[in-house]
Amino acid sequence: MLESIFRELILEHYRKPRNKGALENPTVTVSMRNPMCGDEIDLMLTIDGDRIEAVGFTGQGCSISQASVSMMTQGVIGRSIDAALDLEKRFVALMRDDEGASEDRKLGDLRALQGVAKLPVRIKCALLGWNALDEAIKAHQKSPTGAMGEKLEFEDLTELPAGFDPATHKDDLP
């Protein structure tokens, strides 16, 4: 079980994260905090029209969060916004342990993170970078140039405290 989480590839990204470092002139910067642990990353994107030209990040976290954001940057740089959102959807499916998600070849290396789905308390770690990406794209779509320079701060409150079945903690109770 633990071997399936702390895999070679994860550790390698943890120790040598790709695209770590601040971008010079990002069009949007999002700061995302994981309330479970207090870890925080700053995600910077340069988006030109529909295309994600560059991505960088700073901040710290556990092996899971750092590896996930590192692989994420690889997966979205140079791609369209729609492709990035599609990848996010696929990754969330992987974390939800949806059927077939672990066979999804479009996820590439990200499939190395599939073991995290079995560790509900750590799913927030794997999603930290993706939640930042999601907010960044939303901010870009609202105002393609307006967000430039200003850092947007978020806390990841997608669920009640870390470690829950989203199923039993939906916002809309029956």
Next chain:
Amino acid sequence: MLESIFRELILEHYRKPRNKGALENPTVTVSMRNPMCGDEIDLMLTIDGDRIEAVGFTGQGCSISQASVSMMTQGVIGRSIDAALDLEKRFVALMRDDEGASEDRKLGDLRALQGVAKLPVRIKCALLGWNALDEAIKAHQKSPTGAMGEKLEFEDLTELPAGFDPATHKDDLP
């Protein structure tokens, strides 16, 4: 058990309390509240030197408190302060179920209240008037004329909430 508490003599004093009514010019007036129930009596004394000339009271309460204060007034009117304090001591002993207290002939009719000692939760009722008397005498001794006119207000906090073994609720813990 209940018969030993709600005795003929108690009911008689409850329904026809002696010395009930305000005094014209008391030298000291004490208002005493029983926090257990919120009942309150005003006890008025005219003390001349060492002698309790007159006693009156107003206010309301249960049969036990009313009978006790009514009998108390009978026991102290016309007596010296020391005699009143002595009677108080004897009555407290009765309520504590001290050995021999129930045989104490000096208590007179007050012995009718001895059953209350078996009902810890109601002892405060029986002591209400006596605590007022005690405060009144203290106030008189502090300033034999100064207290005149002014009403002193007390809440009976001799123990923690009603119904306790004084033994286990001493102020000074071991």
Next chain:
Amino acid sequence: MSAPKTASQADSLPAELTESPLDIDAIRAEFPILDQQVHGHRLVYLDSAASAQRPAVVIRTIADYYTKDHANVHRGAHELSVRATRRYEDARGKVARFLGAGRADEVVFTRSTTESINLVSMTWGIANLGPGDVVVVSEMEHHSNLVPWQIVCERTGAEIQAIRVTDDQRLDLDHLDALLGSGDVRLVATGHVSNAIGTIHPVDEIARRAHEAGALYLIDGAQAAPQLPIDVRAIDCDFYTFSGHKACGPTGIGALWARRELLDAMPPYQGGGEMIEEVRIERSTYAAVPHKFEAGTPNIAGAIGFGAAVDFLQALDPETIHAHEKRIARLVLERLADEFKAITLYGPAPDVARAGVVSFTLADIHPHDLATILDHEGVAIRAGHHCCQPLMRRLGVAATARASFYLYNAEDDLEALVRGLHRAQELFRV
């Protein structure tokens, strides 16, 4: 005051009164505490309005939690902490559902109704009240829904006004309208069911009028949640509060429900662990609701037991519990009026919306003397002002005796009460 005028015998009872909709014997079997003798008699517990008893399932749930799953909640990366957090948050969901709330994060766990109301007065109140503003309560409120408003009004310069009680012992809605007419009312805060005399208030109607006048509406549901179906969205109130211990749950746990936008805008209440985002020596930022309002380690076992209690009530069905209460209230009022010439019964007439809480005085017997005598017959009632001194003043009594009937009480309890009152009359030669 409003003693029912006609006596009714078992054979002349309307159909719905002949039998309780609850299986009382089965329910009693679930409450271990009821199976005991007090002063040589079967315990007849008629003091549930002060605090109800707990079914075995609640006691077991607490023990089970401590025996298997306890750890501190949130932020824990180990198994027990995950389990404790899950059970704690599941309980929040259960309470939310019990109240008809739309979201679990609209429920804040507190110690009690009292703390829930203090939380609102000290956060929403401090932030929103000022000189010229008015908080409307009623003459029938429990002290817990009065004193917090007095304190906050004193602090902020706002004024407190009270809805009058009518002669038939209900809230005077015309007077509410008159108070709202000033345009200065920011909040109306009333009970849902009176703990002293059993009146059920028309909360939907009060909500409508308060909102029309631009005021918010807080409901003290301490007596209502245990025995009525509650739907905060249907009532359309803004704050709803209740206590676990009156709803078959543990002591030391209660709930505040409020609309999410209100909670979001309210400043935090207590400061400490769990409720913060970032702390520096001089200044801190706060976590999101509901955690913003739950500083420090919460009553985890209490919340989990509370969840088991609302499940228990839900399984019996609040509609059915309410029907049982209506029935027993009527039986009690009619029987007592029938049997005792010297009795004075308080609260609305039996044919009006009311709960199984019956306040009375008997001849010139002091309520505490009544309580002592009944206690010796095994019957537990309460005597006093029931934390409703303004209402007692309005009724012109210092205290009443109060027998409150809950889901484990039936006719045999009523008969024990009747016997005890006869004994009191005998002892007092009434």
Next chain:
Amino acid sequence: MSAPKTASQADSLPAELTESPLDIDAIRAEFPILDQQVHGHRLVYLDSAASAQRPAVVIRTIADYYTKDHANVHRGAHELSVRATRRYEDARGKVARFLGAGRADEVVFTRSTTESINLVSMTWGIANLGPGDVVVVSEMEHHSNLVPWQIVCERTGAEIQAIRVTDDQRLDLDHLDALLGSGDVRLVATGHVSNAIGTIHPVDEIARRAHEAGALYLIDGAQAAPQLPIDVRAIDCDFYTFSGHKACGPTGIGALWARRELLDAMPPYQGGGEMIEEVRIERSTYAAVPHKFEAGTPNIAGAIGFGAAVDFLQALDPETIHAHEKRIARLVLERLADEFKAITLYGPAPDVARAGVVSFTLADIHPHDLATILDHEGVAIRAGHHCCQPLMRRLGVAATARASFYLYNAEDDLEALVRGLHRAQELFRV
């Protein structure tokens, strides 16, 4: 930082280290929760600084109370209410005695340490602080002893200053003197034992210096009361606070002890039932202490369970518990330093006053990853800032892993921790 320099083997241990003064097997047998497997391994619970576990006697006491004696406390004239009140007030006496207090009525029951401190900040603080006044805390405080003072300082215009932490991770008493030198300090508020790194503070000395400067002294005893003998009169502090759940007691209950004169002079905290003398619509008068501070129905079962917990600790003898803690802390520090080159241990050296709380980091492994790995080996530790963000900043780390050893922990638990850390090194190829 202050990793012990010398390794020590079992055979070179000083006499007092060879065996715990506690009979750990017998103690473990009293904690049912410890008898379970987590992820296929024996549960090794090293998270007692977050919340301790409960002995069966505490769980039984709560169940027994609900099964036999529950009713609302105070003002009750029936048997159950008398019993409940007696058990509740007896628990107050037990807690008072446990703290070395002179009087039972100097103990106020609260939800927790956090609430106890908020109670003081919102009553004594609001009444006594103003612009120009200073509240001194320390860089080592738990958020619960920081945020309430931030809030009250913001409200009153007073200022908050923090005692620095020395390089050997103790409170810098010279800096305290410098802060006190201004003459503006009204209150010093520090912990007694650091929950993050185990430092035991010289509270007697701090009390003396605070009083010399005319300041009061509040102690956050959340970590101390469970494992040290406490005597508030000998310490000569003014306020002492702790939580039941860290001292083998229930959740949702805590205590505030304060000198009677201070309590008498403090305005009430929450408003509601039980804490009043007389209530009119506009204004109320308040009951005497401690009831003035216990508005509404208290956590009766929690208080009674708390009483059982302090009895349990008393029976083991706090001196003996402390000796056990000192011993195990030393063993853990020496063993970890010995075994792991890449470990960084925080807190004072093992020969200095310290508790069995050991904070560390291992190589570049994130503390939460460590916690996850250990959890899968059955070992429950905590990772994070431990609600001590200012201290973390001072230590220059974002988070640590924390293993806290309590009275049911022994060498086998230490060995399980060591095995788990080896596993982490292996997985992370350290």
